[in-house]
Amino acid sequence: QVQLQQWGAGLLKPSETLSLTCAVSGGSFSGYYWIWFRQTPGKGLEWIGEINHGRSTNYNPPLKSRVTLSVDSSKRQVSLTLNSVTAADTAVYYCARRREGSTSDWYIDSWGQGALVTVSS
Amino acid sequence: EIVMTQSPVTLSVSPGERATLSCRASQSVRSNLAWYQQKPGQAPRLLIYGASTRATGIPARFSGSGSGTEFTLTISSLQSEDFAVYYCQQYNNWPPYIFGQGTKVEIK
Numbered sequence: 001q002v003q004l005q006q007w008g009a010g011l012l013k014p015s016e017t018l019s020l021t022c023a024v025s026g027g028s029f030s031g032y033y034w035i036w037f038r039q040t041p042g043k044g045l046e047w048i049g050e051i052n053h054g055r056s057t058n059y060n061p062p063l064k065s066r067v068t069l070s071v072d073s074s075k076r077q078v079s080l081t082l083n084s085v086t087a088a089d090t091a092v093y094y095c096a097r098r099r100e101g102s103t104s105d106w107y108i109d110s111w112g113q114g115a116l117v118t119v120s121s
Numbered sequence: 122e123i124v125m126t127q128s129p130v131t132l133s134v135s136p137g138e139r140a141t142l143s144c145r146a147s148q149s150v151r152s153n154l155a156w157y158q159q160k161p162g163q164a165p166r167l168l169i170y171g172a173s174t175r176a177t178g179i180p181a182r183f184s185g186s187g188s189g190t191e192f193t194l195t196i197s198s199l200q201s202e203d204f205a206v207y208y209c210q211q212y213n214n215w216p217p218y219i220f221g222q223g224t225k226v227e228i229k
Binding site for chain 1: 155163164
């Protein structure tokens with residue numbers, strides 16, 4: 001049974017950098033994309049980006065210029081960095097996973113517990 | 122980009138009753154649709170994928186149907202732990218992370 005455990009700073013000031021890490025325990029680390037989402041009451045669930053163990057990435061275009069995803073396969077960890085945060089980046093951030101391969105496998109079968117990040121001066 | 126529309130926004134149901142939730146896609150997503158349950162303070166949990174396949178450990182009272190643009194999630198007999206927000210998600214077209222706005226199932 002895979003488990004995704006997230007952590008990172010929860011309170012940031014405008015212009016600072018958001019940094020979150022997601023550790024994967026159980027299951028395989030390869031063969032999956034590791035995804036980052038955020039959720040706000042106003043915008044719902046928003047996709048940020050995804051990365052696989054081979055460091056292939058996909059980003060949501062509106063966020064692409066500010067987002068960096070990285071992976072450390074030896075530690076089974078994936079990390080999210082979001083630069084130049086504003087109050088609009090206040091959200092609960094989730095890591096999650098989906099299988100690689102055919103489209104029919106692209107549902108999200110596991111989620112981290114979520115991390116509230118607040119941006120305030 | 123595909124738009125996923127869920128209805129109703131809120132569904133008031135008594136325990137033991139049936140709940141029927143709808144999800145409509147603005148274009149065909151074939152059967153590449155998932156349903157998730159989210160309780161307050163928790164992450165979403167996968168219930169259904171492939172429009173009708175229950176995920177591991179999901180009780181049989183949850184069932185999904187539909188294909189193309191019209192989908193339904195049915196909870197046959199609501200239990201107290203089923204009161205939550207339910208989201209549909211299409212994963213047929215890129216980007217595969219388009220969710221509906223959610224349906225809140227509340228106690229009547």
